[in-house]
Amino acid sequence: MRASERAYQRLREEILDGELAPGAPLGEVEQAARLGVSRTPVREAFARLEADGLATAASARVLVVAELSPESIAALYELREALEERAARLAAERRDPAPFLAVRRRIVAATEQLDGGADGLTEYYAAIAELDEAVDRAAGNPLLTAALRGARLHSARVRRLARHHPARLRRAADEHLLIVDAIIDGDASLAAHATHVHLHLSLRHALASIGGRSVA
Amino acid sequence: MRASERAYQRLREEILDGELAPGAPLGEVEQAARLGVSRTPVREAFARLEADGLATAASARVLVVAELSPESIAALYELREALEERAARLAAERRDPAPFLAVRRRIVAATEQLDGGADGLTEYYAAIAELDEAVDRAAGNPLLTAALRGARLHSARVRRLARHHPARLRRAADEHLLIVDAIIDGDASLAAHATHVHLHLSLRHALASIGGRSVA
DNA sequence: ACCCGGATTCATGTATACATTCACGCGCAA
DNA sequence: TTGCGCGTGAATGTATACATGAATCCGGGT
Structure with a gap:
């Protein structure tokens, strides 16, 4: 399977399960290291998560797990x-x-x-x-x-x-x-x-x- | 402005205006050359267009402008x-x-x-x-x-x-x-x-x- | 003549190097 | 002491080199 797909599914699962709590910052380098892939597929995964509304841009350059109020x-x-x-x-x-x-x-x-x-x-x-x-x-x-x-x-x-x-x-x-x-x-x-x-x-x-x- | 943002807006406009007709293939290298940026921001723009539903994956590796039947x-x-x-x-x-x-x-x-x-x-x-x-x-x-x-x-x-x-x-x-x-x-x-x-x-x-x- | 198989090629998928920008902190001056 | 400004750093943004794999084309066999 493609690395970007694996990264997306893994991150999505973790957000849905609460392992990645609402408000948690999503850093490209950090997640790339943790998931064992380069930044490129992580970027793609982030983009999909943001399109899903599971992640939102907290400021211009920081992405966080979407709140759940x-x-x-x-x-x-x-x-x-x-x-x-x-x-x-x-x-x-x-x-x-x-x-x-x-x-x-x-x-x-x-x-x-x-x-x-x-x-x-x-x-x-x-x-x-x-x-x-x-x-x-x-x-x-x-x-x-x-x-x-x-x-x-x-x-x-x-x-x-x-x-x-x-x-x-x-x-x-x-x-x-x-x-x-x-x-x-x-x-x-x-x-x-x-x-x-x-x-x-x-x-x-x-x-x-x-x-x-x-x-x- | 970010190159990926410009690429996205430009491509979106062209799809909405019909300059990029439904069914037209979207190749990374081609669009990158045409828009004067590298493949990276084009990839991001493609991802957003696909999330919007303006582009769809025709097969595993080819992206096309969404049909309009x-x-x-x-x-x-x-x-x-x-x-x-x-x-x-x-x-x-x-x-x-x-x-x-x-x-x-x-x-x-x-x-x-x-x-x-x-x-x-x-x-x-x-x-x-x-x-x-x-x-x-x-x-x-x-x-x-x-x-x-x-x-x-x-x-x-x-x-x-x-x-x-x-x-x-x-x-x-x-x-x-x-x-x-x-x-x-x-x-x-x-x-x-x-x-x-x-x-x-x-x-x-x-x-x-x-x-x-x-x-x- | 047609079909099957493999090599080739080219687009995408990934990694990484480089550029840029924003934020934080330190130091200096008022 | 406080505020401003500059430098440093670490993150993202971009470009490009390399890997992978699917589609095509050609050649051989049936």
Whole structure:
């Protein structure tokens, strides 16, 4: 694999996992040394991270890991609402239930294994990721999918911050199933509204979970 | 100014203006020679263009100017609908009429000069750009603004393709004024619906104007 | 004549050397 | 003591040399 690709994925993972904390400075030489590549691929990785919004220019010449304040989390969910609602609506209008029937089974199965520790959690998130992908495919709008990709990246950061109780995950699964069923039924309006409700509750849980502390 | 910045802006302008036609290959050495810089800043410019969606990887190692088919235009307007409607709604809810009163005057003045040739057209688009900026400010959501920036970039390409008759521009101005008035009145619902209508009509005009030919 | 395989070539991918600019700190003067 | 100014340094910005690998073209075989 290309060195720039490895550098990008590694840095992205570290930012999403919180190993690189919000506000942490990103120096080319430092990261190049740490990752074992030259500055050139690191520069490219930095550029992609900045385009993703995971890194921001603190001043003219210093790049830092993007902040993650309650305000920015609220803004993120506002954006996701606009995008996911539209995507869900388009998916429902498509009327191609087959992939969603498959996703539905996977979500149900994953929910039953939620007490199985870390593996259960991983499978749960994988199932949700498959739902996202199915929605993107059905929506059939590459630009929308690209915009959603960025928003979901940020959501992964939030997810790690907000420790998810099994109770919340179980309820979230129900919300997801309602969305899936609406899409299967071709009920675009319900798909959109159910998506809205899900995001609203997710945001409320996330903000409550981090308790207002700015994770800078 | 940095060479990479100049290269990016120049290439972006040329893509938006159509001088670099959709499908045109972007070679590092070629553009570096043409722009009078080394490959390094050109690489950075290419990366930004790809992040903007103005360039896409045709194969593993060749980058081309992004296509602009009727399908992608429709997809673009679908994305803009989702984003602009939300932004207009947020702006209306903010209830800070002052900047919109100013923009309103500017749009009205620009509309009256629409027969004044190229200058009138430039002023018209500048007024619309000011409206976009005012909406972004009022929405107060940096992520939403960033997503809109990308979508509006693509719209600039479409605009150049669809030769705009004065009649359409005058009508578009009316649509914009309705949006502005809704925001001034704090009528979020009307602002969103008026935005929807405007984008719908703009898309219809654009598609009719380019007559279904795929501008690849 | 057609197809397959390998060498060649050229664009990209990476590393590194050089240029530039900004920031920090030290020293001098008021 | 404090403020200004210059020098030094360390970072980024740029250029270029080198490595890699994919696409093409040619030659041999079927």
